[in-house]
Amino acid sequence: MFVFSSIEQYHAQLQEGNITCVQAVEHYLQRIHLTKHLNAFIEVYAAEALQKAKNLDEKRKLGEPPPGKLHGVVIGLKDVICYKDHAISASSKILNARFPTDDGTNGRGFTSIYSATVVERLLAAEAIIIGNLNCDEFAMGSSNENSAYGNVLNALDETRVPGGSSGGSAVAVQAGLCMISLGSDTGGSVRQPADFCGIIGLKPTYGRVSRYGLIAYASSFDQVGIFGNNIPDIATLLEVIAGPDEFDSTVSQKENPPYSLELSNDQPFRFAYFNEALDHPGVDREIAFFIKKYIEDLKIKGHEVKPVAFDWFDYIVPAYYVLTTAEASSNLSRYDGVKYGYKTPMPNLELTEFYKQTRSAGFGKEVKRRIMLGTFVLSSGYYNAYFTRAQKVRKLLSEKIQLIFRDFDFILLPTSPFTAFKAGEKLHDPIAMYLADIYTVMANLVGIPAISLPLFKHSNGMPFSLQVMANHFNELSLLQISNRLVQQ
Amino acid sequence: MTDQIEYEVVVGLEVHAQLLTQTKLFCGDSISFGAEPNTHVSPITLGHPGTLPKINRKAIEFAVKMGLACHCDIEKQNYFARKNYFYPDLPKGYQVTQHTTPVCKGGFIKIRTGNTEKKIRLNRIHLEEDAGKSLHDVDPQNTCIDYNRAGTPLIEIVSEPEIRSGEEAFAFLTEIRKLVRYLEICDGNMEEGSLRCDANVSVRKKGDTALGTKVEVKNLNSIRHVKKAIESESKRLIDILEQGGIVVQQTRSFDADTGMTFATRDKEDADDYRYFPEPDLTPFHLKDDFIEKILHSIPALPEERIKRYTSELQLSEYDAAVLTEEKAFSDYFEKIVATGPPSPTGEARPDDPVGRGSGVRLPKAAANWMLGPVRSWLNENNKEINSFPISPVQLAALIELVNSGQLSFSAAATKLFSQLLANPSKDPGQIAFEQNLIQESDALVLARLVDKVLATHADKVIAYKNGKKGLLSLFVGEVMKLSKGNADPSMTTELLSEKLKS
Numbered sequence: 001m002f003v004f005s006s007i008e009q010y011h012a013q014l015q016e017g018n019i020t021c022v023q024a025v026e027h028y029l030q031r032i033h034l035t036k037h038l039n040a041f042i043e044v045y046a047a048e049a050l051q052k053a054k055n056l057d058e059k060r061k062l063g064e065p066p067p068g069k070l071h072g073v074v075i076g077l078k079d080v081i082c083y084k085d086h087a088i089s090a091s092s093k094i095l096n097a098r099f100p101t102d103d104g105t106n107g108r109g110f111t112s113i114y115s116a117t118v119v120e121r122l123l124a125a126e127a128i129i130i131g132n133l134n135c136d137e138f139a140m141g142s143s144n145e146n147s148a149y150g151n152v153l154n155a156l157d158e159t160r161v162p163g164g165s166s167g168g169s170a171v172a173v174q175a176g177l178c179m180i181s182l183g184s185d186t187g188g189s190v191r192q193p194a195d196f197c198g199i200i201g202l203k204p205t206y207g208r209v210s211r212y213g214l215i216a217y218a219s220s221f222d223q224v225g226i227f228g229n230n231i232p233d234i235a236t237l238l239e240v241i242a243g244p245d246e247f248d249s250t251v252s253q254k255e256n257p258p259y260s261l262e263l264s265n266d267q268p269f270r271f272a273y274f275n276e277a278l279d280h281p282g283v284d285r286e287i288a289f290f291i292k293k294y295i296e297d298l299k300i301k302g303h304e305v306k307p308v309a310f311d312w313f314d315y316i317v318p319a320y321y322v323l324t325t326a327e328a329s330s331n332l333s334r335y336d337g338v339k340y341g342y343k344t345p346m347p348n349l350e351l352t353e354f355y356k357q358t359r360s361a362g363f364g365k366e367v368k369r370r371i372m373l374g375t376f377v378l379s380s381g382y383y384n385a386y387f388t389r390a391q392k393v394r395k396l397l398s399e400k401i402q403l404i405f406r407d408f409d410f411i412l413l414p415t416s417p418f419t420a421f422k423a424g425e426k427l428h429d430p431i432a433m434y435l436a437d438i439y440t441v442m443a444n445l446v447g448i449p450a451i452s453l454p455l456f457k458h459s460n461g462m463p464f465s466l467q468v469m470a471n472h473f474n475e476l477s478l479l480q481i482s483n484r485l486v487q488q
Numbered sequence: 489m490t491d492q493i494e495y496e497v498v499v500g501l502e503v504h505a506q507l508l509t510q511t512k513l514f515c516g517d518s519i520s521f522g523a524e525p526n527t528h529v530s531p532i533t534l535g536h537p538g539t540l541p542k543i544n545r546k547a548i549e550f551a552v553k554m555g556l557a558c559h560c561d562i563e564k565q566n567y568f569a570r571k572n573y574f575y576p577d578l579p580k581g582y583q584v585t586q587h588t589t590p591v592c593k594g595g596f597i598k599i600r601t602g603n604t605e606k607k608i609r610l611n612r613i614h615l616e617e618d619a620g621k622s623l624h625d626v627d628p629q630n631t632c633i634d635y636n637r638a639g640t641p642l643i644e645i646v647s648e649p650e651i652r653s654g655e656e657a658f659a660f661l662t663e664i665r666k667l668v669r670y671l672e673i674c675d676g677n678m679e680e681g682s683l684r685c686d687a688n689v690s691v692r693k694k695g696d697t698a699l700g701t702k703v704e705v706k707n708l709n710s711i712r713h714v715k716k717a718i719e720s721e722s723k724r725l726i727d728i729l730e731q732g733g734i735v736v737q738q739t740r741s742f743d744a745d746t747g748m749t750f751a752t753r754d755k756e757d758a759d760d761y762r763y764f765p766e767p768d769l770t771p772f773h774l775k776d777d778f779i780e781k782i783l784h785s786i787p788a789l790p791e792e793r794i795k796r797y798t799s800e801l802q803l804s805e806y807d808a809a810v811l812t813e814e815k816a817f818s819d820y821f822e823k824i825v826a827t828g829p830p831s832p833t834g835e836a837r838p839d840d841p842v843g844r845g846s847g848v849r850l851p852k853a854a855a856n857w858m859l860g861p862v863r864s865w866l867n868e869n870n871k872e873i874n875s876f877p878i879s880p881v882q883l884a885a886l887i888e889l890v891n892s893g894q895l896s897f898s899a900a901a902t903k904l905f906s907q908l909l910a911n912p913s914k915d916p917g918q919i920a921f922e923q924n925l926i927q928e929s930d931a932l933v934l935a936r937l938v939d940k941v942l943a944t945h946a947d948k949v950i951a952y953k954n955g956k957k958g959l960l961s962l963f964v965g966e967v968m969k970l971s972k973g974n975a976d977p978s979m980t981t982e983l984l985s986e987k988l989k990s
Binding site: 334355 | 537539541542543570572576579580582760762764767769
């Protein structure tokens with residue numbers, strides 16, 4: 001029977017001939033079939049993945065050329081990452097999210113006519129893309145309850161949410177439906193579901209990974225993120241997908257180091273943490289307790305760990321929602337029924353009415369809420385009161401964080417103030433839902449890399465994580481410390 | 489006409505010029521006018537999910553070029569903004585524009601109406617992307633959209649409200665058209681929409697300092713229409729005020745058939761465009777050496793050329809103005825002049841007394857040829873100077889034949905010019921020889937030389953006539969000298985004796 005533990009071990013097994021890519025793909029196809037009710041996958045590229053596996057097995061037999069870094073690695077993609085000739089919908093009806101028709105086949109959705117830069121790089125490294133994964137509509141949500149395809153279930157406790165918006169991507173790794181998966185993180189959409197599902201989730205620096213082909217939610221926040229079971233796998237994947245891209249001018253030209261080869265580092269580090277976060281009334285007491293205890297352990301292990309005064313928590317969630325909804329309201333204007341995707345079936349509508357009907361029926365409730373919020377904060381008369389002030393908060397926050405990084409290597413925070421909650425629990429209280437992002441939006445507002453490490457287990461049986469943040473483009477040291485922390 | 493005494497017309501123009509870059513402002517789609525609809529449309533142009541813009545450096549360069557030519561201040565820290573509105577030909581639901589931070593600020597354009605020169609100050613020049621084209625006349629039921637144009641780089645040139653008449657607007661636009669063509673950043677074709685203009689028109693009592701309520705007039709497809717529209721619109725506004733009415737802020741469209749404007753919408757339902765910085769593009773910084781390099785790439789512009797033509801080349805204002813209307817035409821003219829003597833005034837060289845300087849000066853002759861036969865031919869054949877078959881060097885050779893007296897102007901203009909057009913690779917002199925055009929004029933040349941010698945030696949002529957017949961050989965020698973020994977001695981002697989008899 002096929003058992004996956006790491007890419008390195010999988011590659012060793014392939015070399016020894018104990019296993020084939022086809023066997024790996026067959027294993028995952030069977031697992032996906034058995035866990036269909038989790039609703040993690042939207043579409044499974046079964047035939048295609050098997051064919052690719054077969055080709056790779058044959059290629060390996062010939063021995064030349066040497067296998068790619070992700071040779072035969074089975075990967076799932078969040079439904080916001082474009083893959084040429086494959087349907088994509090951001091889990092939205094407006095891109096004709098495909099529902100099974102009477103004959104059991106899927107209806108025809110919007111098909112991407114190009115591949116995202118990250119997909120091009122995965123394919124060039126010989127990865128096998130096994131399917132696309134359920135998520136909150138346009139990556140807006142913290143529980144994966146805003147999908148045109150329905151909720152995704154947390155495999156550890158199916159009455160609980162997997163987190164969002166990359167819920168499908170998290171569950172796919174959690175439930176062993178692929179080796180590693182890609183999500184997107186605008187305000188915690190990779191780290192929070194990783195936390196809820198008990199796996200590792202990395203959000204790289206804004207500008208580290210190309211966004212070309214990532215369906216935009218909020219352009220100055222969005223970043224492709226990685227879900228995995230161990231740090232070396234995540235490092236290898238980052239190595240492949242990161243780096244300059246001529247199609248995304250917001251990507252840094254900075255060198256992209258070979259993270260996976262440089263993971264060991266035994267030096268003591270300097271950690272900052274915020275008592276204001278751990279003593280926040282919204283945070284679960286058990287989570288606060290374990291993380292405080294962990295901080296003490298780090299000191300004992302020889303690291304420098306100090307509290308830093310930080311009284312920003314009341315501002316960052318509002319600033320985040322003002323800015324992201326503003327960008328979203330503009331980013332989602334292209335879904336108008338004119339060029340592609342869903343279009344109202346009502347005939348002979350006057351233009352404005354056509355837009356209203358199409359967009360009212362095409363977008364889900366949460367997406368419409370955010371478009372309206374964003375339109376409001378950008379409208380003349382309110383612009384300065386909301387958008388300009390939120391921009392100011394963002395700038396001041398960045399300055400504050402930079403000051404902290406003058407004296408520290410990392411900032412420690414919980415990933416989420418609570419463990420995975422029950423499905424439906426916060427659905428009717430958007431403010432409570434938004435506050436779930438309180439510890440994750442900071443990294444996106446500032447653009448720094450952050451990782452969620454599943455180090456703890458709650459008495460309710462659910463996992464929870466420590467979040468570690470590093471300064472811009474310090475993924476290498478972030479992965480180094482993470483590798484140490486998860487192995488301790 | 490009390491109107492014109494009491495009222496002042498105030499006009500500001502917004503001119504959009506499509507830049508002649510190879511590719512679009514934010515993607516690699518090529519720009520090609522008149523291509524099959526929707527054939528230059530990548531996923532980026534179509535605003536497909538996940539696509540991102542990427543700035544075209546050439547477009548920035550062109551915008552800066554125009555700014556420098558218009559004496560603007562160049563902004564070094566630039567960013568783009570999004571202008572949000574819904575329209576089917578706008579693929580992304582927003583237009584990426586420099587609306588909030590123009591790359592060029594201030595500056596001016598000099599115009600001339602009648603005998604007065606005036607500076608029209610500019611508010612700004614900024615970069616933005618064009619939308620697609622809605623075609624309402626292709627299908628009776630539907631509006632068709634061609635996205636080829638979407639994403640084409642535009643500059644928007646905004647004047648201050650300092651234009652005071654349709655005539656001034658005409659001159660302003662003519663000047664802009666001339667400039668963009670000189671800079672080779674836009675083809676300046678208003679009929680095809682590569683140069684577009686909206687006019688903000690208002691009127692006020694003379695002496696008032698506050699601006700009147702403005703009306704924006706759109707759909708102006710030629711420079712003439714702009715002039716007409718401003719004239720009819722300002723008259724309409726004055727009539728409203730005269731009748732005690734109130735001008736409503738409106739967008740109006742010009743109907744070329746009636747010469748009148750009509751309201752398309754009131755400003756009350758104006759959109760809120762919700763501008764904010766485009767997060768998909770990083771701000772761009774212009775370095776001094778980048779601007780410097782652009783400055784050096786700017787060719788001599790009409791104003792400078794006119795100055796040189798009238799002073800150094802001693803042409804009339806009129807000739808200079810017409811010669812410089814088009815850069816290529818003016819370049820051609822300059823190439824002819826460059827074949828002549830290095831002295832800018834075209835004076836004869838001492839070693840070349842029968843050369844180009846001996847007849848009409850070359851610059852004047854070249855101007856006459858350019859504005860006469862060459863321009864007529866271009867007009868008749870509906871061609872640009874770039875496709876004129878005769879090279880400047882050949883035309884210069886032809887002019888030289890005339891100037892040196894070997895050929896009469898009429899023979900050159902009627903016979904040799906058309907022969908040369910038919911055989912553009914041939915040497916004009918050779919054609920003239922082959923066609924026997926030159927023979928007849930040999931005598932003419934000689935006659936001219938003889939006249940010249942006799943005129944310069946008037947005292948000796950009197951002496952000769954008084955009996956000193958031996959002076960004949962001196963005259964012959966002088967003619968030989970002038971002709972550099974080319975004159976036939978017996979013919980010269982014969983001609984001299986002939987002339988001295990009278």
